[in-house]
Amino acid sequence: MSLIKKINDKTANIAIIGLGYVGLPLAVESGKAGFTVTGIDLNEEKIKALNQGENYIPDIPDEDIAQLVATEKLKATNSFEEISKADIIIICVPTPLDKNKQPMTKYIEDAIESALPYIRKEQLIILESTTYPGTTEEIILPRIESKGLKVGKDFYLAFSPERIDPGNPSFKTFNIPKVVGGVTKDCTKNARAFYEQITTGGVFEVSSPRVAEMEKLLENIFRIVNISLVNEMAMLCDRMNINIWEVISAAKTKPFGYMPFYPGPGTGGHCIPLDPFYLSWKAKEFDFSTRFIELAGEINDKMPEYIIDKVADTLNKDKKSINGSRILIIGIAYKKDINDLRESPAIKVAELLLKKRAEIMYYDPYVTNAMISAREYYSIELTPDLIKKSDIVLITTNHSNIDYEMISRNAKLIYDSRNATNDKFDNTFKLGNWNITA
Ligand SMILES: NC(=O)c1ccc[n+]([C@@H]2O[C@H](COP(=O)([O-])OP(=O)(O)OC[C@H]3O[C@@H](n4cnc5c(N)ncnc54)[C@H](O)[C@@H]3O)[C@@H](O)[C@H]2O)c1
Known part of the structure; x- marks a missing residue:
């Protein structure tokens, strides 16, 4: 069955790497939309809490987690083997700076390296972590293509920035518009189809991952410049x-x-x-x-x-x-x-x-x-x-x-x-x- 069909009838399995302020709300929205979601994280406390139906992010209603876990729509693990069963893999790991204010893309690299042995044909991989323009195509793409898979044909790759604003009572993961930029047109098409299932905010397509990566930085730079001005x-x-x-x-x-x-x-x-x-x-x-x-x-x-x-x-x-x-x-x-x-x-x-x-x-x-x-x-x-x-x-x-x-x-x-x-x-x-x- 084609990926787009699995997305449209919600039989696509979702794997979310990184269950923090971004990954967990996304996992919950995907589960609530009807998908089966596996969250992958290295933090044992988070995995244990989630598998017991316990929530640790204030913006998420506790009962959402309890219900999704009880109905087996959501589970958490530290095992990357689960990637082989996933149709869509979304990376939501941290992107901090080191003490010299240099980007630490290490978490993205670790996540993709750990997933790599289990990446197979017909999967859609989406990066949501905020990062510099070029990351998706410079860090993720070559690693997957090194397996002999061709982007846009054997697998799909896109960047879609996360715009969540923790504590915001009006805007949550499910109603904030999503921007998506795929490496090829089919990558964008598949990513769009997925986000359309989980957001009411609409999906805005851009021509490449680099545009999507840059637009997220424009949003945040706009904020830091205006805060410093005031x-x-x-x-x-x-x-x-x-x-x-x-x-x-x-x-x-x-x-x-x-x-x-x-x-x-x-x-x-x-x-x-x-x-x-x-x-x-x-x-x-x-x-x-x-x-x-x-x-x-x-x-x-x-x-x-x-x-x-x-x-x-x-x-x-x-x-x-x-x-x-x-x-x-x-x-x-x-x-x-x-x-x-x-x-x-x-x-x-x-x-x-x-x-x-x-x-x-x-x-x-x-x-x-x-x-x-x-x-x-x-x-x-x-x-x-x-x-x-x-x-x-x-x-x-x-x-x-x-x-x-x-x-x-x-x-x-x-x-x-x-x-x-x-x-x-x-x-x-x-x-x-x-x-x-x-
Ligand atoms: N927090 C926000 O408000 C917000 C908003 C928009 C975008 N973002 C961006 O989203 C990304 C994630 O931010 P966050 O706030 O959710 O971070 P977070 O620290 O809350 O969560 C990240 C999770 O990833 C896990 N992790 C780290 N390395 C891993 C690996 N190799 N494999 C599996 N799991 C791993 C960590 O254990 C942690 O649970 C960052 O790039 C951030 O800039 C954050």
Whole structure:
């Protein structure tokens, strides 16, 4: 039976390599659409949890996992042998940077090397990990063709970027439009047919994997550049005694040509702080320097230090220094309403505070424990007494389910780097509005 027919009647078996923030939601949507899905991961805890019907990604309803596992639509394994039974193989492994900001495509290479012995004719392989243009055709294609298989004839290969936004209540894997770029027209056609079964957001075809890889980077670079622009404006607003939050509220009334980005202690997560540097690295091969990306990285990387300066200025109001102060950090995840700590600017801020000999504690309703300067900290219980005993409350993540009014009633001082307090309280000093209440 042809691959397209198996896709259309949902008898195609799906293998998803990498069951993280991207792979697991995709596995769930594929299972819910009627496909049988095998997730392959190296993390034994994730495999065990899933096979017991337990969920570990907050955006996914627990009952979805329980039901898919109970009905044998979803299972997890560390065995790549399962690849031989799959008709569609989707790679969702990490793409971090090394300490010199060089791309680490090692996870993609490992995944394809492990799958290679089990790759056979009539399979569709899709890469979803964010990466530099050329990865699909330079890293994956030659490895599969080395088995004597011809792309577009014996097997199909495409890139389709993942656009999930963890914590976003409106847009999820099933309703975000998918972009697909296959190596040949038939590769695109098969990838399109699959995503049409699992998304209501529509599928947009591009002419090659490279275009799809580049468009994903354009999305993320657009974000990092605009966040750095608004962070620079926030720092200027601090000096000029203008409220950046009010400025943004006014600017966003324009119905065209502007979209709001908000200042904060820096960018975090597995995407925005990392992906743009995949392009900077690749651009060097073409004697090209990506100045916007470098500048945006530079400004955002400095934000944690700027926040520390402002915390010091705020404590100074009470004739105190960071050294020896009890500082209660609110929110340690990289953004609101999620539990992801990767590249979290709140951790960077906490580590800088420790270097300056502050006594720190944190509260985060989503994160029970976190490594800060190689020591494990646990989220404390947020009580009026604890807040009263803190010299300053520092808001680094604006989770929605926190009682900011209670914090404000009991805090001596607040420094709010996210506008979680929304100009409501007098004892609050804010990023981008510091002088207003001074
Ligand atoms: N997290 C996001 O919001 C997001 C959004 C869009 C795109 N992306 C991109 O998607 C990709 C995956 O990101 P993520 O956040 O899901 O990462 P993650 O760390 O949450 O999950 C990756 C999973 O891959 C597994 N893994 C690593 N190497 C493996 C291998 N060789 N074989 C099998 N499994 C392996 C890990 O154990 C982990 O469970 C990255 O390229 C990222 O840039 C992430």
